Amino acid sequence: MSEKCSSCGCTKSIYELKIPGSCLDHIFCVVCYESQSIHEFINSINCTKCDEFFRLSQSSSMDICSYCLGSQDLIENICQSHKICKSCISMPCDNKIKLCYYCSIQFENTCCNYFKFSNSGVLLFPRHMAHKYCRDCFNKDFKECHECSDRFIKASKSCFICKETTNIFYENECVEHNFCVNCLNILIDKRYSELYSAFYSCDICIKSIQKLYYQNYCSLCLSNDNLFKIFSCPQKHYYCEICLTTKKDIIPYLRCNYCIEYFSPNIEFSHCILCLKSRKNHRLLACNEHYVCDYCFNFLLSKNVDLYLKLIRCAYCVKSIEQLLKDKNFNFKSIAGSQKSDQEYANCMICDDMDGITKHCSEHKVCIKCCARNPQFIKDINCSQCFDLMNSLCCGCHEINENTTLLYLNLCCSQLHRYCKNCFNAYKTLERSESCELCLKMYDFNSSQDCIFCKKYIKDNLRYTCESHCICEKCAKFLSDDNKTIYSSVLYCEKCKNAINNSFFPKKNYSCEKTNKSIEEMKIPLNELKIINTFDDTKNQKTESSLQNEQIPRNKNFILYKNTDISNAAYNDQSYPKEILDLYNDSKNTVVDCNIEKEISLSQSARNLNYFFTEKNRMYDEVSTGSSIISIDTRQNYKCCCREQVYKLECGHSLCLFCLEECFKKSYQTFIENIINRRLDILNNKRCGINCFASECYCKMLIPFSFFYDIAKEVAYFNRLDLSFVQHYELYFEGFRYKFESFECCSYITGYIYERNCMWCKKLTLR
Structure with a gap:
């Protein structure tokens, strides 16, 4: 049809x-x-x-x-x-x-919150179906509607979304969340399921909802028997015979506006009794207000006609349709049971369309469009012939490619959609009414905390491809030298493109013996692994060449924090300066409080601090004496910044206090985020120091940490960190290199501490 x-x-x-x-x-x-x-x-x-x-x-x-x-x-x-x-x-x-x-x-396409037209479309709100909201307003507090604003009211044993307690509940596998059938019908739409995951991220609920994507069931009771299709509903809702016959007034139970309009039509002109549309090709009925179009009439021939005739609202139309069927010598009994007509065998088993039926499988009739759009349905029917067709079909141009290596998987789509090279690169620019909403997300770059490919929030094992973007471990393992140029072509960031294209992705040959061995090692306790403590004083005295020749076993638990698929940088164990070891000789099991004003080893920092104050005082003395006393050579050493005359460094940038504070505040916040997110590769490969605030400046002048100590405490307090955190990492911001590792005792990461004393839980953890 x-x-x-x-x-x-x-x-x-x-x-x-x-x-x-x-x-x-x-x-x-x-x-x-x-x-x-x-x-x-x-x-x-x-x-x-x-x-x-x-x-x-x-x-x-x-x-x-x-x-x-x-x-x-x-x-x-x-x-x-x-x-x-x-x-x-x-x-x-x-x-x-x-x-x-x-x-x-x-x-x-008008948002009911700000009442502005949205080019990207709007989404229906489950609790109040008459209202539509844009993606920005969907999870915010609404101004106009009190019913929509009460969506977060808690109720025991109620629907997680609409808070209703009278509807039938869907038996979800998740123990924490319940859904009524009305809200479940909306969540089955892939667009809404992705949107709801923004304010509740429950993988169990999402997987349970995705199982119903390709099933036909009653929208009121989830039954699969004797279903009545609502022809005028674009959401393809069905209702069973029991719900339609037992409920006198079905409208209060409905949430879909199209279904409500079907059961209570308010159309002035003549229309089809089934689809509510005005059709030119139709069959006249005894009723003056209704007729049946040829498309709906042909659909009835392939379905349970007795059920449809029983549920049609107009009695005159029912008698007229029965007479039309008798004129065609139609046998009601042959279709009322489980038998199917020859016409239904010619239609697609998903969309009931007769065009584009594939000939690869004799048992299942699926059109090319549904085969490309619904790969999960093909997997559920468990047919090898249909599965081979799905893997060789481009979901964009619907062309069959026997070489499956030339089809590329959309890493952001949970429906396993694959595309050829042309459709993969130009998918967002093509005008297509059946574009997958999940596939389009891979071409949008909004958040810097999400993976550049799968768009999922990264908690652990991330790898930065540039200063603002990162990639997760799963996508990094998926990339190879054969497909990296194709996937990098969809990125708008040139730095990320160069990072992906210039990285080496080795082909992975997995071995069962190595895998089983690593699994068994993970089961062994840490103390039984006999791991060598590389920070012991006697072993730190070894030469660099002897350390390179000696193979030191490493704890497998720490491999998780290192992504070797993108980065080829080696993680070297370096001996630390003697100044750091001297600081901790007298504090083996306590958190070190480094006071840079008292430590002799920080004489260079003290000299930098004195230099800073000396130059600052000299600047104010010269300015206060008047411009006539200051020589031309002295004026050249100053620069106007933030409405003040400040000293100019040898690099040409100003020694502005306000600019230095803002730069340090940003760098310290980034450092805390790297600590919290366990970005070990960044922390261990970067030497930090308080230098000139200008980016990529060659000036090596180091400003002591004590000058910005109060700012560091404010940033730490904002992130709910203790003062010991600030004191512990003072040396890190003065150029000393820390070794950051993950501790098994408390799951935190910390910098180098003598004899492996964790600053968070003060437990001794040996590797």
Whole structure:
């Protein structure tokens, strides 16, 4: 049951096409309906109905709503012919709004929080289906609607989303969350499931919801028997016979606006009794208000006709349809049971379309479109022939490629969609009505804390590809030298592209013996591994050459924090300066409090501090004496910064106190984030110091940490860290290199401490 688009000629299921207003001759696909080229087509066909629907008329001079005639709360409308108010946007769509192209677009894409048009679309709110919100406002507190703002009210044994206790609950595998059937029907839409994961990240719930993506069931009780399809609902909702016959008034139980409109139609002109659309090709019935279109009539022939006739609302239409079936010598008993007609065997088992049926499998009839769009359904039917077809099919152009290595998996999509090289690179730019919302996420770069490919938040084992972006361990293991250039081509950051393209990704040959051996070693306690303490005083006296020749066994638990798939930098055990060891000789089991004003080893820092104050005092003395006393050579040593004359360093940048404080505050915050997120590779490969605030400056002058001690305490207090944290890492910001490792005793990471004393829990942990 398909029809061609009047504009582009593409073949779509009849229930996926758009009808312009009350026109009976033309029908459009979603791409043509929303594109600008539709106006050129309307000018060429000379259709009065389409012209009234798409073209703009003279604008109204009165400041009143064109639909409810109200004069309050008018919003900015994209339609120049009509004006619309907030009340009409918040209420279910009026039939008059559907007769105007621009007003219908305005109604479908206006956020009910700020009442502004959203180009990226809006999402229905489960607790109040009449309201739509953009992605930015969806998880915020709403201004207008009290019902929507109460979505976080806690209730025992209630739905996690709408907080209702009267609906039937879906038996979720998760113990913490419950869902009513109405909200579950909305979550089955992939767009909503991804959106809800933004404010609750429960993997068990998401997996349970994804199992129902490709199943037909009753939207009220989840039953699979005797289902009645709502033809006018684009969400493809079904209802069973029991729910439709036992409930006298089914409308209060519904959450879908399309289903509500089907059971309580308010259409003035004649329409099909099943799909509520105006069709030119139809069959007349005894009722003057209704008829049955050819598409719905052919659909009835392949389904349980007795059920559909029993649930049709108009008695005159039921008698007329029965007479039409008798005229065709239709046998009711043959279709009422479990038998199926020959026509249903020719339709797709997912979308009931007759076009594009694949011939690779004789048992399962699936069209190319559904095979590419629903790979999880193909996996569930457990058919090897259908599975081979799915792996060789591009989900973009729907072309079959026998060489599966030329198809590239979208790492952000949980539906295992694969694309050829052309579709993979240009997927976002192509105009396609059936684009996967999950696949499009890989081409968006909004958050710097998410992986550049799978867009998941990275907690552990991250690797930075540039200063602002990072990649997770799973995606890094997926990349290889064969596909790295393809995946890097979708990145907009040139630094990330160069980092991926210039990295070496070795081919991984997994061995069962090595894997089993590593698993057994992980089960052995730390003390039984007989790991050598590389920080012992006697072993630190070895020469560098002897350390390189000696193979020191390492704890397998620490391999997790190092990603060798991208970085080729070796993790070298270096002997530390004697100054650091001297600081901890008298404090083996206590956290060291390094006071840089008393330690003799920090004489260089003291000299830097004295130099800083001397130059600062000299600057104020010279400025206070007047410009006539200051020589030209002295003036050249100063620079205007932050409305003050400050001393100029040899690099040309100013020694501005305010700029140095802001630079240190940012670097200290970044350091704390690296500690919390266990970014060991960054901490161990970077030597930190308080230098010139300008980026990539060659100036090596080191400013002592004590000068910014108060700022460090403020940043640490903001991150809820103890004062001992600031005192422990003073030397790190004065150029001394720490060795950062993960401690098994408390799961924190810490810098080098003599004899492995963890500063967090003060337990001795040996490797």
